[in-house]
Amino acid sequence: MLTRKAVKWHIKNMFPHPVTEMLLGLMVLATWYSLQDAKRMGFYESEVIAEMVFLPVYGILVASHVFKGQRVTLFELTLFNGPGGVFVGRLVSAIAGLLVGILSVAITVYVQGHPLLMVSVLLKLPTYLAIMMVLMVWMDSLGAIISFYILTSAVPMALFVILTKPYPPGTAVSLLAYFLSPIGATVETGKLPIPVLDGYTVTISLSTVMILLSYLGFKMKDFNSQ
Amino acid sequence: MIVEAENLGVSYGGTWGIRDLTFKAKTDRLALIGHNGSGKTTLLSILSGIRHPTIGRAMINGREPYERKDKWVAIRYSFEKPQFRIPVKVRDLVEVLQTNPRCPRVDEFIEALGIIQFLDGRIDSLSSGQAQLCNLLVALSCDSEVVVLDEPTAHLDSYRAGIVDELISKKKGVIIATHDFEEGEAVADYFLILREGRLVWSGTRRELFSNDVYEVTLVETGGQLPFKTLYRFGATLIVKADGDELVDMLFKGIIAGFKRAGLRYAYAKSS
Numbered sequence: 001m002l003t004r005k006a007v008k009w010h011i012k013n014m015f016p017h018p019v020t021e022m023l024l025g026l027m028v029l030a031t032w033y034s035l036q037d038a039k040r041m042g043f044y045e046s047e048v049i050a051e052m053v054f055l056p057v058y059g060i061l062v063a064s065h066v067f068k069g070q071r072v073t074l075f076e077l078t079l080f081n082g083p084g085g086v087f088v089g090r091l092v093s094a095i096a097g098l099l100v101g102i103l104s105v106a107i108t109v110y111v112q113g114h115p116l117l118m119v120s121v122l123l124k125l126p127t128y129l130a131i132m133m134v135l136m137v138w139m140d141s142l143g144a145i146i147s148f149y150i151l152t153s154a155v156p157m158a159l160f161v162i163l164t165k166p167y168p169p170g171t172a173v174s175l176l177a178y179f180l181s182p183i184g185a186t187v188e189t190g191k192l193p194i195p196v197l198d199g200y201t202v203t204i205s206l207s208t209v210m211i212l213l214s215y216l217g218f219k220m221k222d223f224n225s226q
Numbered sequence: 227m228i229v230e231a232e233n234l235g236v237s238y239g240g241t242w243g244i245r246d247l248t249f250k251a252k253t254d255r256l257a258l259i260g261h262n263g264s265g266k267t268t269l270l271s272i273l274s275g276i277r278h279p280t281i282g283r284a285m286i287n288g289r290e291p292y293e294r295k296d297k298w299v300a301i302r303y304s305f306e307k308p309q310f311r312i313p314v315k316v317r318d319l320v321e322v323l324q325t326n327p328r329c330p331r332v333d334e335f336i337e338a339l340g341i342i343q344f345l346d347g348r349i350d351s352l353s354s355g356q357a358q359l360c361n362l363l364v365a366l367s368c369d370s371e372v373v374v375l376d377e378p379t380a381h382l383d384s385y386r387a388g389i390v391d392e393l394i395s396k397k398k399g400v401i402i403a404t405h406d407f408e409e410g411e412a413v414a415d416y417f418l419i420l421r422e423g424r425l426v427w428s429g430t431r432r433e434l435f436s437n438d439v440y441e442v443t444l445v446e447t448g449g450q451l452p453f454k455t456l457y458r459f460g461a462t463l464i465v466k467a468d469g470d471e472l473v474d475m476l477f478k479g480i481i482a483g484f485k486r487a488g489l490r491y492a493y494a495k496s497s
Contacts (some may be wrong), residue, residue, distance in 0.1 A: 084299035
């Protein structure tokens with residue numbers, strides 16, 4: 001009952017929010033029109049728009065409900081009898097928030113007839129969640145937001161440059177691409193030494209481990225109330 | 227409640243917040259007294275279990291609070307700077323507390339703390355005093371072994387501060403940090419005075435008040451008394467005097483009042 005209250009507490013004011021809704025509409029429209037050009041230009045346009053611009057910004061809007069200062073976290077830990085309820089509340093609210101945006105883009109991609117690309121869009125959910133929960137535990141809110149943007153936008157941008165080169169990247173970069181830039185990795189899967197299914201499996205496994213580790217970290221975290 | 231520390235120290239990247247603290251206090255309500263930056267909040271963060279010490283150890287009732295798995299329910303903590311960026315209403319907070327089986331006295335405390343007057347306010351837009359009352363509601367209305375309160379009345383008006391002090395003085399298992407001597411004397415029965423992160427005085431109420439030293443308030447701000455003045459704080463003087471003579475001066479209208487010197491004297495003496 002208290003955990004359910006914690007989820008409700010964290011989801012409050014996430015929806016409906018005018019900025020979130022506006023961004024959601026823009027994201028779906030941009031994905032729709034960029035995919036219409038895919039036959040002529042390839043998937044680069046939609047990759048850039050979805051993976052490097054709209055989804056990271058949308059992710060930050062959701063993350064702002066999860067990244068909280070130490071005093072707020074301390075207050076919530078006392079309120080919900082410890083880290084279990086607070087962590088679950090934040091995790092579920094992040095899932096709910098991300099799911100709306102990611103699912104909207106994924107459905108748009110599917111309707112345009114690109115099922116594999118849709119799977120890569122859906123992979124954004126576990127990876128964003130994993131990054132979000134790790135940053136929530138180990139960084140202050142401003143640092144976490146900046147790091148989240150770098151990891152979800154700047155790094156995929158750098159990977160995009162690497163992946164569009166004619167020579168194939170190494171195993172480590174390929175794994176990093178599947179994790180941080182699954183759309184890019186899917187578009188360029190032919191160049192990667194790791195098959196797409198293996199890449200997806202590693203991405204989901206790594207995300208799960210990261211979320212579990214962040215829970216353990218949250219349980220053991222020391223706080224500073226000053 | 228038995229609160230003890232052995233060679234306790236907390237370092238913030240090379241700067242010691244508290245250092246070499248060793249004490250043992252058997253008490254219902256412990257007050258940590260000290261000026262800003264004296265290490266009160268650092269010691270509270272150890273006693274409330276939210277952080278580990280760098281060296282040494284602290285114990286409450288024989289257990290190290292930061293090692294306790296049940297610390298979030300056994301120890302309730304209310305910190306000093308209660309500004310929360312939480313976009314929910316006070317009513318939502320109250321609802322959460324009402325569903326928490328460990329918080330049976332929510333309704334009683336909403337009334338006592340005056341929270342009922344701003345139930346529809348959003349937590350992120352409350353005044354610092356109102357936010358502090360919400361913080362206190364969470365700490366006081368739930369069952370726990372220990373309640374740790376950092377400057378609980380720092381943002382409250384004197385009327386509300388009095389109500390809070392009255393509530394605290396009835397509770398057992400309270401650890402409070404304050405730089406308000408009157409508040410410390412009003413609620414606690416064991417005192418630790420900290421200065422620059424070190425313990426400079428500790429003792430019970432009896433030890434605090436058992437001497438011939440009095441705290442006297444003058445009628446005239448620039449007035450003098452025919453006693454040895456130990457310390458002077460504006461119109462408040464710490465003097466070594468005879469109680470009967472002070473009574474006489476009170477009735478003659480020379481002094482506005484007096485009491486046995488307590489924390490103010492212990493604090494000044496330890497500096």
